[in-house]
Amino acid sequence: MMYRIIALATALGLITACGTDRGQTQTAEKQELAPAEYVNPLIGASTSTGKAGIYHGLGKTFPGATTPYGLVQVSPNTITGGDNGSGYSYEHTTIEGFAFTQMSGIGWYGDLGNFLVTPTTGTLHTARGKEGVPGSGYRSKYAKEDEKASAGYYAATLSDYGIRAEMTAAPHSGMLRFTFPQNKQSRVQIDLARRVGGTSTRQYVKVVDDHTIKGWMECTPDGGGWGNGDGQARYTVYFYAQFSKPFKKLGAWQADIPKDWKRKREDIESDRYQEQVAKAAVTDSVTELEGDHLGVFAEYETQSDEQILFKSGISFVSMDGAEKNLQKEITGWDFDGLHKQATGLWNNALSAMKVSGGSEEEKHIFYTALYHTMIDPRMFADVDGSFAGGDGKVHQSSEYTRRTIFSGWDVFRSQFPLQSLINPRLVNDMVNSLLSLADERKKSYLERWELLNAYSGCMIGNPALSVIADASAKGIARFDKEKALRYAVQTSNQFGNGDRGYTVEPFGISNTLEYAYTEWCTASFAKSLGKNDIATDFEKRGQSYRNIFDKTNGWFRPKDAQGNWKPWPAKGRMADDYGSVESNPYQQGWFVPHDVPGMVELMGGREKVAADLTGFFEKVPENMMWNGYYNHANEPVHHVPFLFNQIGKPWLTQKWTREICRRAYHNSVEGLVGNEDVGQMSAWYVLAAGGLYQVCPGKNRFEITSPVFGKVTVRLDPAYAKGKEFTIIAHGNSPANVYIQSAKLNGKAYNQCFIDYHDIAAGGTLELTMGPKPNQEFGQ
Structure with a gap:
């Protein structure tokens, strides 16, 4: 795909030289940008709680x-501590x-943020210093106007030192290019001690030769990090x-941290700790x-505009593994060639989906979202496996490829x-990784939020x-599958609704509903x-979700261990955190994806639910920031717009998914209304903007909705799918034409508002008239 794009761009250039209309050629070039050129890694790159209006940030x-x-x-890295x-x-x-x-x-x-490399000039600083206090540490102001970020590349100028810093990457290694002043x-x-949210607790370094060093950084819960330990x-x-310019000698600093000092996040952020680091012996x-x-x-002594390059292999296995990773991936000092290689990897990966039509801004949003879904779960193995x-x-x-960072509560949705559509190998890699990890750790259950082999216990559910x-x-x-089923049963038995048929506080609503769903998943898998x-x-x-539905109040309500209802709050189902995690009962209560008809019956039938859902969306603020109704900034409600499809009002699914795509995603730093959550927020956009969404993983029903683009093509994996690609064409699509009038599947009239996964995997074309x-x- 990448080579066809390059060839087409070259051909367009030749046509221009021969005098073809410049305007037409520029339009064609815009339409044929390589996918990586649309990626803007600065989308979502903010932790600001002030602008988000909630501690969760952007x-x-x-x-x-x-x-x-x-x-x-x-x-x-601009900050070490805090919720960043x-x-x-x-x-x-x-x-x-x-x-x-x-x-x-x-x-x-x-966590992570390890192996922090900083080019500096003048006096050596061993502590990072404070923002707003020039000269207090090795940190530097940087010029926002020439900060550059693209797929596989980043650059900024450290204005305190007059140094231009550029960086690019390979899968297991990276390279930086520093342009120094005289x-x-x-x-x-x-x-070597640097770590986001804490510090590494032990470090080692050894000089190999006059331009090579190797070593390690050990990170433990005593040093904070994930969840502050x-x-x-x-x-x-x-x-x-390795350094491109040999050094005559390698200097070092060592801070004397008293043994009785703690080293969690708040400790290493303190003035006394940083003052101790600033006094490190050099x-x-x-x-x-x-x-x-x-x-x-x-x-070094440098001349004006002298460039010094730095590259390193990284491994979570050994120093030898890090060396093999570097030798395999970066053999020389060709920074531009490595950057080109990284861009090529992104163009190939992002070609899993192709969109046309829509605005340039929407293409930037789409391909950046697709890019963000391709960060994790990342490879955890070295080049030799x-x-x-x-x-x-x-x-x-x-x-399989061992993978890590499974943000389960977020990403299952x-x-x-x-990934099951565009990268099914990755799905199997992650399942195999979780099964193997449970074996290795001698655990009886599968972890819900895995990080670097840790059973972190973060969030809820299975x-x-x-x-x-x-x-x-x-x-x-x-x-x-036999092993997977054994672990599924054990996981549900250890963390589930059990004999009581519901889960008590904390989060009695959230846990009961989520466990009911994954217990259904176990049933489906076993069958x-x-x-x-x-x-x-x-x-x-x-069906245990039914056990906490309070008919008196007409909504889900937590119970205590004796089966008594917990007191109903004055705010009712709008009460934040009442039986619910990072949500309120109104938001969490819609989560019965495996039995929507049963949920609707409990709630009073289709018309009552439709009216309730309509209000749920109409009361959302225009900017869709954190709120008590449809809160797109957090995961519990992500399936809710598609429920209209299942209650006989698919045009409202079409309306609201287009509204969410327009109002909650932008080509800007503050372009995400909530945490990216390891690909989940972006994956929602990729699916919805593409016209599809799966409300209930485990059922093969994909909801059809109004695509943002005139044409969306999904590249299928021939090892897993019969077809080569599946295409959705939206005739007459525009910001005004958001409603589906009719549909055809492979040329035949199609009057369903959903499609089976196997029809997608078979390849073909779904045509929508807007x-x-x-x-x-339509869809009835």
């Missing part, structure tokens, strides 16, 4: 250089440096790094060093249904069961394997 994405699902992300999981926020005015690992779109204080004290320094992240980052030459707060630096297991041992697999059941239902499962006894049991459990007014006969 997108929390990182703007740095990475490759599709890459282990390495070379990105600017990406390490970067656009409104900050200084950069601490450029780290080789980052998380995307998460809260809970974050200075007798120029350097590249590396803070509550997420139990425990990992070691290994590096093998040694101008080391060959090998180990300690609990280290940094190293290579110092070896990976660090949950048992602390090194494992190797050629059967849209991210994994999307989302892995959704992914397993969905893969099985679609016929794309390539994992040990597909012929395990009818298990299926019958879990089908009954799947109009300005609802056709209330």
Whole structure:
């Protein structure tokens, strides 16, 4: 695909040279931009709570250089502490440096942000310093006007030092190019203790030769990180790094942190801690060093515009693994060639979907959203397939790629249904990774939010069961199904509604509804394997949502352990956190995806539900920021716009999905109304803007809605699907023509507002004719 685009662009250039109309040619060029050219990594790159109106903040994405699902992300870091999981926020005015690992779109204080590299001049600073206090540390102001971010590339000018910093990446390694001013004290320094939301607790470095170093950084819960230590992240980052300009000697600093000091997030943010780091002992030459707060630096005399490049392989396995990763991926010092390679990887990955029609802004939003769905779950294995297991041992697999960062509660809803269409291998990689991790950790259940082998326990529910059941239902499962079922049953038995038939506080509504769904998933999966006894049991459990529906108040309501209703609050179902996590009962109560007819019956029938849903959307603020009604900023409601399809009013699904796409997504830093949540927020847009959405993973029904674009093509994987591609064409589509008038599937009249996964996987074309007014006969 990439080569066809390049060839077409070249041909257009030749035509222009021959005198063809310039305006027509420019239009054609705009239409034929390569997918990576539409990506704007700055979309969502803000943690601002003020602008979000809620402590959850905005997108929390990182703007740095990475490759599709890459282990390495070379990105600017503007802050170490606080609830800033990406390490970067656009409104900050200084950069601490450029780290080789980052998380995307998460809260809970974050983690990674390891191996922080900062080019500096003048006096050496060993502490990061404070924003707004020039000279207090190695951080520097940077010029926003020349900050550049694209797929596989980032650049900024550190104005305090007059240094231009550029970075690009390969899957397991990265490269930075620094353009220095004339200075007798120029350097590249590396803070080995640096970690988002905390600090690494032990570090090691060794000089290999006059331009190579290797080492590691150990990160434990004692050093904060994920959930400020509550997420139990425990990992070691290994590096093998080289400088393009040999150093005569390698300097180092070592801070004397008292043994009785704690090293959680709030501790390392404190003035006393940073003052101690600023007083670190500096040694101008080391060959090998180990300690609990280290940094190293290579110092040079530079000429004006002299470039020094720095590259490193990263591994979570070993220093040898980091070396192999670098040697395999970056053999020389061709920064521009590596950048071109990264762009090519993105063009190939993003070609999984192709859109035409729509505005240029909508294309930027779409391809950036698709890009953000291709950050995680990232590869965790080295180039030779070896990976660090949950048992602390090194494992190797050629059967699947070990992956990490499974933000389960978020991503089971849209991210994994999307990947099942465009990247089913990744779905199987993640399931195999979770199953193997449970074996390695000798756990009886599957983790709901996995990070670097940690059983973090973050959020609620049993989302892995959704992914397993969905893969099985679609016929794309390539994992040990018997083992998966055993873990599904054990997980539901350990974390489920159990014999009581509901879950008590905290979050009695959220947990009961989510467990009911994943218990249904277990039933569906068991039935597909012929395990009818298990299926019958879990089908009954799947109906446990009914046990907390209060007919008096007409809504879901939490119970205590004795079966008594919890007191009904003055705000009723609008009461924040009443039985609900990060939501209110009004928002959480719509989550019965596996039995929408049963839910509707409880709520009083289709017409009553339709009226209630209409108010639920009409009371949302224009900007769709955090609110008590349809709150697109958070996951519990993401399926709700598509419920209109299932209650006989599909034109309202068409109306509201187009409204959400228009009002909640923008080509700007504040272009996401809530956390990106590791691909979920963006996957919702990719699916909805493409005209499809799966309300209930585990059932093969995809809702049809009004696409943003005139044409959307999904590239199918021939190892998993019969067809080559599936295309949706929306005739007459426009911002005014948002309603489906009629449809054809492969040339034949089609009057359903949904389509089966297998019809998509078979390949073909769904044609929609659009109009300005609802056709209330369509889809009935």
